[in-house]
Each structure stands twice: as C-alpha cells, then as structure tokens.
Amino acid sequence: MTKVLIATDKPFAAIAVKGIRQEVENAGMELVLLEKYTEKKQLVEAVKEVDALIIRSDIIDAEVLNAAQQLKIVVRAGAGYDNIDLNAATACGVCVMNTPGQNSNAVAELVFGLLVYGVRGYFGGASGTELKDKKLGILAYGNVGRNVARIAKGFGMDIYAFDPYTPAQIIENDGVKAVASVEDLFRTCAIVSLHIPATEETKNSINYPLLSLMPKGAIVVNTARKEVVDESALARILEERQDFKYLSDVKPGIDAELAAKYPDRYFATPKKVGAQTAEANINAGIAAAKQIVDFIRNGNIQFKVNESV
Ligand code: 3PG
Numbered sequence: 001m002t003k004v005l006i007a008t009d010k011p012f013a014a015i016a017v018k019g020i021r022q023e024v025e026n027a028g029m030e031l032v033l034l035e036k037y038t039e040k041k042q043l044v045e046a047v048k049e050v051d052a053l054i055i056r057s058d059i060i061d062a063e064v065l066n067a068a069q070q071l072k073i074v075v076r077a078g079a080g081y082d083n084i085d086l087n088a089a090t091a092c093g094v095c096v097m098n099t100p101g102q103n104s105n106a107v108a109e110l111v112f113g114l115l116v117y118g119v120r121g122y123f124g125g126a127s128g129t130e131l132k133d134k135k136l137g138i139l140a141y142g143n144v145g146r147n148v149a150r151i152a153k154g155f156g157m158d159i160y161a162f163d164p165y166t167p168a169q170i171i172e173n174d175g176v177k178a179v180a181s182v183e184d185l186f187r188t189c190a191i192v193s194l195h196i197p198a199t200e201e202t203k204n205s206i207n208y209p210l211l212s213l214m215p216k217g218a219i220v221v222n223t224a225r226k227e228v229v230d231e232s233a234l235a236r237i238l239e240e241r242q243d244f245k246y247l248s249d250v251k252p253g254i255d256a257e258l259a260a261k262y263p264d265r266y267f268a269t270p271k272k273v274g275a276q277t278a279e280a281n282i283n284a285g286i287a288a289a290k291q292i293v294d295f296i297r298n299g300n301i302q303f304k305v306n307e308s309v
Helices: 014-026 040-046 062-067 086-091 104-119 143-154 168-173 182-188 208-212 231-240 255-261 278-298
Strands: 003-008 030-035 052-055 073-076 095-098 135-139 158-162 191-194 219-222 245-248 266-268
Touching (some): 003 014, 003 278, 052 278, 062 086, 086 095, 104 143, 135 143, 143 158, 208 231, 231 255
Parallel strands (some): 191 219, 219 245, 245 266
8 A cells, every 4th residue: 555654853733644544545545654753763764664755844865765665756735845865865865845835824923923923023022113114125036926916915015026037027917026136135125035945046046146235134034045145245244234133933043142232133943933833734735645646546646846767
C-alpha cells in the first residue's frame, strides 16, 4: 500500500491533519504521522518506507533523501522550498512540489498584525501612528504580495510594488503603483514589506545601500526569509538611524542580539507563525495530499519545482 508521511516539526492544526487523512485514505493510501520531532534521525528513520512526503519548513537534504529508498514525491505544504535540496531530490528521482498560494492570506494578514503592533509602539501606551495614507512598498507581487495589497487598500494606504517578473500592467490593474526598480521602491516607501523567495539571487539582497534609501520613519517587515536581508547591514542601519524599525516573522538569525539592543525598534516573533492558521494548514495540507494522489495515480506534475531526472 502506498504510504504517505506527514513530517512536520511545527505541526498542522488537527483539523488539517484530519482533512489530509481523508484525502489519503479515500485514495486507498496509508497516512503515517511524524509531528514535533526534535532530531533529524527521527525524520531519517520515518522516511525509510514511505512513497510520499508532506512537509513544511522541515529540512529535506541529501541524507534524508538517500534514506528514503521508496520515496517518489515530496510536497512542501507552503510556498518556499528553500528547505529542500532540489538537486539531491532530482538525483534520487524524487519529484518536489509546493502548494503556491494556499497559505498566502495567512502570511499577508500577519504583515498587518506586525505593522499595527509596530506603529503603535508594541502596545506600550505611547502615542503611535496610523497606516492610513502611508506609502507601502510591496517587494514581489506574488501570492502573498497581492494579498498584502488587497488588505492595504482597506487600511487606506498608498500602495506601490516592484516585481521584476510581473508585468507592470498586472500590478496597476489592482490599483497598485508599479515602480521601475527595487531602489525606487525603497526610496519612495517608508514602509516596505518583503515577499521575495530565498534564492541565490535574492540572498542578502536587502543590503545597506537599499536600506539607506528609505525615507524617515522607515519600517521593514520581513515575513519572507531571514536570508534575504543582509544582517550586518540591518545591524548597521539600526545603529545609525533612530527612526528605523524592523519587524519580522522569520527563523531566528541575530534576533536575540538586535532585540536586546533595540527593544523598541526590532521585533521578531518567537516562532515563525505567518502560515500558522487553521485555514492555511487546511488549504496547504489538503492541496499537498491531493497533489500526491494525482501524481501517484495520474502522473500529474503541475506543481513540480525541481528538474526532471
Ligand atoms: C511558506 O514558505 O509557505 C511559509 O514560509 C510558511 O512556512 P511554514 O509552513 O513553515 O509555516
């Protein structure tokens, strides 16, 4: 019988697991669960006899893939797949997919949670500012970026976006101003929300020259990946500019150090929680299960992200 493993160190909501189970069992497959594991060896052991794997930010490297002798498909229930060694997967003949868009509203809503928290001085009682009429820059107009724009309209913000891969007309059709370069975005907007994936091209791309362009009262919101921000540049700009704030929901980097040094201008969620809602878990988890069933039964590779063997 085809075995599908859910391996999540940060578990899905129980209702999402129930939905995944239904999809898998209705297809005549077996569901195996490894949640809240604490050591890699538990994952390496669990993948040994499974045909398909559903993960979140769990690290799937060559060691895990080599241990998974029967594995045919890994689906990252979410958007970013920088946690998976794609070359190793291709070498092992394993198909890798993501579930684009399924958790993007959850992440976009958190952007505004962080922003309101930040502009209201972490609810400490001091007089803060409002978001209405402020210029918001959205870096990358993908699924999360679009949801951020939609919500920002409700706040009455003046919205700008830059995305080298999305035609300006598509951005403008949403009532968002498309700018010509990333520099223009940072130069124009005091609030910038990052929605770029972590790739070789984007790693450390939010650097000192870019951050320096931001107008007074600058706020960078990072619900994407810590790797896209040059942390030494961030430390430098926080040191130099008393008006600069950084609000993040990414895996820890130099958080403890910066949070201790700039308690009123640097905030990081204790755990990455952007996609941690029942709805996002259900949407992404069930999409992952459906994609696995469709791949195993029909060979559908619509959401494949790695090279073919
Ligand atoms: C994603 O890439 O989909 C988000 O960063 C969510 O990650 P998570 O599933 O680990 O919460």
